[in-house]
Amino acid sequence: MPNQVKQTVKKVFEDVADAIDNGTFEQRIKIGLTIDGSELGLEVMKQAAYAIKQANQFDVVLIGQDVPWAKDFQHVSTANSDQNEYQLMESLLADGTIDGCVTLHYPFPIGVSTVGKVVTPAFGRELFIATTTGTTSAVRNQAMVLNAVNGIIAAKTMGIAKPTVGILNVEGANTVERALRTLKGNGYDIAFGESQRADGGAILRGNDLLTGSVDVAVCDSLTGNILMKLFSAYASGGQYETLGAGYGPGIGADYDNNICIISRASGVPVIVNALNYAYQLAKGHLATISKQEYAQAKQAQLDQICADLKPKAATETKTVEAPAKEVVTDQIPGIDVIEMEDAVQLLWQKQIYAESGMGCTGPIILVNEKNGEKARKILKEGAYL
Incomplete structure (x- = not known):
């Protein structure tokens, strides 16, 4: 071996050793992909997996049935296992084999909901929709307050230091805004965005979704789910999701797993984007950011603010007679x-x-x-x- 080559190899090993000693060495990130259950068949999973393999930023670990092309990837088969895809995925996350996973229709526990990511059509801006599946609370306004925290967590993990937040103009929006402003007043740092409409404010209209007026759009999960489907599939007539990064990671207080959701109608581009989303979340340490944000929010009395949003017990009310009618302008x-x-x-x-x-x-x-x-x-x- 020529001396120059020996010196180069020696330098590489020394650099790796120094990185390990300094704590800066990072193992190659692995993201799981459950391959069964798509309405579009296995071919979309195959194409997405190979697209990631070609880009070579991180490794894909397939979870599911035996397929011929699985030989080109690390593959955890369900064929000879008494566990289903979800159970295998959970065990791989628990033992650190994978750093995140993309899957379909995962049943998150109550208290966890997903933050989707789309590209808005007007200006090509990324928009986090908080949230798109799952239930942070059975009480709608409570859920939307928690969804705002989840959206901030996702955006910060993806590298946005101070994400702007707006509340979609749905039922409960004004109550949720008041609650979030109380949270901010108590010390939790929320950067409220502005609607692009003339009257401004943090309450968003449909135009603001199209333009991406804020980084995080807060809504209930059912509305968010519809928005994701519209953003993802409008270009294909609804049969095939072509845009966006899927329905996103499940986030909630004390929830650690990086599990990102796609739809059974998600096409190759969306699956690829979802895998990249999961990779960036793993790289940005989603679980750590989540713990930090929830700790800060709870210190700012998040729990009490949410408790105050519970529906009040019904009481018998007396009808008040209206004062004399006046012109109201x-x-x-x-x-x-x-x-x-x-x-x-x-x-x-x-x-x-x-x-x-x-x-x-x-x-x-x-x-x-x-x-x-x-x-x-x-x-x-x-x-x-």
């Missing part, structure tokens, strides 16, 4: 639709005539201009604003 936005009539009744109790209505951006309370300032103060004191 002052619009007060920001009240959830399910609280509109209660808010009107509160103003009537205070002898302010009010009506409920629906503006172009959502529910509104209408009062006479002379009562506008006083009405807003009453509504804020009543926790409607």
Whole structure:
């Protein structure tokens, strides 16, 4: 062996030894892929696995039935096992064989939901949709508050130091915004984004999803699931998901596994992107970021804020007689639709005539201009604003 080659080999081994000693040496990341269950057949899994293999950034570990092309990959077969794909995946994650996995329809426990990632069509910006599957809480508004934390975790793990957050204009959005602003006031660092519409604010409309006005769009999982399907499959007519990175990783307090979800209609591009998403999450140490963010959020009274969002026990209420009718032209936005009539009744109790209505951006309370300032103060004191 020529001396120059010997010196080069020696240098390589010395560099590796130094990296191990310094704690900077990283083993090659492995991401699992369960290959059974797609409506599009095994061919999409095959093409996605080979695309990752060719890129050579990380290794794919196949989990599932025996197929001829599995010989080109590390393969954990279900053929001679008493465990199904999910059980094998869980054991491989537990023993460190894989650092994450992409799978279909995994049953996450209550308290865990997934953060999807799409590319918005207007400007090609990445948008995290929090969340798209799973249930962080059975109470919708609680779930959306927790979903916001999950979205921040996913975005930070992917390298966005201070992700901007907006709340999709669905039922409960204003209540959720108030809760998140309380969380921020208590010390949890949330960077609220701005709608691109003229009136701004952190409540997002459909336009904001198309343009990617924020980094993280917060919604309930059912709405998020529909959004993911629309973003992913609109170009193919709905039969084949071609865009985005799938429905994302399951995230929740005290949940450690990096398990990313795709659909049975996910095509090759989405599966490839989902594998890359799982790889980046593993590289960014998802579990560590999740623990840190939840610890900070809990320190800012996350648990109490969520407890305050539980539905109040039903009580018998007396109908309040409306004050004398007045011309109402002052619009007060920001009240959830399910609280509109209660808010009107509160103003009537205070002898302010009010009506409920629906503006172009959502529910509104209408009062006479002379009562506008006083009405807003009453509504804020009543926790409607």
